[in-house]
Amino acid sequence: xxxxxxxxxxxxxxxxxxxxxxxxxxxxxxxxxxxxxxxxxxxxxxxxxxxxxxxxxxxxxxxxxxxxxxxxxxxxxxxxxxxxxxxxxxxxxxxxxxxxxxxxxxxxxxxxxxxxxxxxxxxxxxxxxxxxxxxxxxxxxxxxxxxxxxxxxxxxxxxxxxxxxxxxxxxxxxxxxxxxxxxxxxxxxxxxxxxxxxxxxxxxxxxxxxxxxxxxxxx
Amino acid sequence: xxxxxxxxxxxxxxxxxxxxxxxxxxxxxxxxxxxxxxxxxxxxxxxxxxxxxxxxxxxxxxxxxxxxxxxxxxxxxxxxxxxxxxxxxxxxxxxxxxxxxxxxxxxxxxxxxxxxxxxxxxxxxxxxxxxxxxxxxxxxxxxxxxxxxxxxxxxxxxxxxxx
Numbered sequence: 001x002x003x004x005x006x007x008x009x010x011x012x013x014x015x016x017x018x019x020x021x022x023x024x025x026x027x028x029x030x031x032x033x034x035x036x037x038x039x040x041x042x043x044x045x046x047x048x049x050x051x052x053x054x055x056x057x058x059x060x061x062x063x064x065x066x067x068x069x070x071x072x073x074x075x076x077x078x079x080x081x082x083x084x085x086x087x088x089x090x091x092x093x094x095x096x097x098x099x100x101x102x103x104x105x106x107x108x109x110x111x112x113x114x115x116x117x118x119x120x121x122x123x124x125x126x127x128x129x130x131x132x133x134x135x136x137x138x139x140x141x142x143x144x145x146x147x148x149x150x151x152x153x154x155x156x157x158x159x160x161x162x163x164x165x166x167x168x169x170x171x172x173x174x175x176x177x178x179x180x181x182x183x184x185x186x187x188x189x190x191x192x193x194x195x196x197x198x199x200x201x202x203x204x205x206x207x208x209x210x211x212x213x214x215x216x217x218x219x
Numbered sequence: 220x221x222x223x224x225x226x227x228x229x230x231x232x233x234x235x236x237x238x239x240x241x242x243x244x245x246x247x248x249x250x251x252x253x254x255x256x257x258x259x260x261x262x263x264x265x266x267x268x269x270x271x272x273x274x275x276x277x278x279x280x281x282x283x284x285x286x287x288x289x290x291x292x293x294x295x296x297x298x299x300x301x302x303x304x305x306x307x308x309x310x311x312x313x314x315x316x317x318x319x320x321x322x323x324x325x326x327x328x329x330x331x332x333x334x335x336x337x338x339x340x341x342x343x344x345x346x347x348x349x350x351x352x353x354x355x356x357x358x359x360x361x362x363x364x365x366x367x368x369x370x371x372x373x374x375x376x377x378x379x380x381x382x
Contacts, residue, residue: 013368015382016303017310024290024307028283032258039258039282044274046266121259139259 045139046168047175048090083165083191092174095188097196100159104130104203108156115155117148119162119173120194130161130197131205131214138173145180152182164193229371236372239363240295243308246360247292250344254285261285264342268318285344287311295367298376305367312364316357319343323350 032038084094116133162169254261262281335351
């Protein structure tokens with residue numbers, strides 16, 4: 001009987017633990033491979049966006065001309081906002097809620113030159129999103145990327161948002177779009193995000209893009 | 220025939236050990252499946268600890284660990300390689316608890332709040348929890364895992380020892 005803690009028992013238990021670790025790790029990697037929700041091991045899910053091109057665009061990021069008098073204030077957010085600081089560290093341009101709202105009400109938003117991209121997952125998107133925003137989950141972009149990329153490349157201004165605050169999915173999405181060829185100067189990240197938008201009872205669309213199921217103040 | 224005092228005590232210990240095995244097994248299956256359901260969310264939580272910088276390593280930890288937990292939980296529940304699995308769990312829980320404790324210390328200092336007031340999602344599969352509750356919970360799991368090393372409670376085990 002191998003009760004107790006004799007040297008041979010300890011050795012057997014350690015050996016057994018090694019067998020368990022190897023088997024469980026193999027099971028873990030195998031199950032991840034087979035799972036439709038599994039992670040792709042080689043992919044960088046959190047691109048840092050601090051390459052040379054970004055550094056250059058960060059310094060010289062021009063403001064895209066718009067037909068709005070307030071366009072020069074596009075990145076005018078609180079200088080000490082940690083979210084803005086984080087975005088700037090990644091070479092991204094923050095955009096305030098006021099300016100986001102202006103772009104939302106700009107007639108060009110309905111026509112295509114202004115595009116909103118929702119960087120949350122499909123489940124959250126369908127619960128509610130800024131009306132007309134494209135869904136683009138940066139961790140599962142495969143199915144949505146082509147359509148969103150086409151719209152973003154044709155647009156003059158692209159506003160990306162996620163939940164807001166500590167959520168970095170909008171940063172990741174903006175970097176993803178930038179790496180796919182969308183010029184950095186077109187890209188803006190609304191750091192307040194969906195929570196900030198919804199808290200102020202601004203328009204929310206439920207379900208799919210352009211479903212028409214809209215609630216909240218439209219003005 | 221009356222049962223002698225020592226054998227009754229041994230019986231209680233055996234049943235206690237089986238209970239501990241099932242409890243730990245069920246817990247690890249549950250928390251593992253919670254993470255498996257949303258691997259990206261778990262990936263983000265692992266990233267918060269800043270343990271590794273290489274994407275492939277970070278992804279490997281986040282991809283493998285939840286299923287690893289499920290596997291260990293199933294082994295305990297079925298009673299396969301029980302002591303080896305228990306030792307493995309101790310090997311996971313001790314460093315993980317240290318990492319969580321360290322991260323909570325940093326959060327507490329950054330927010331200037333008392334240690335026990337720190338609340339965050341540690342990636343344990345139970346959502347946001349107060350750090351002191353989490354540490355006590357983990358301490359309990361470590362004790363239970365250590366208890367399983369005693370070699371008792373072999374009833375209802377498919378293959379108690381693998382080697």
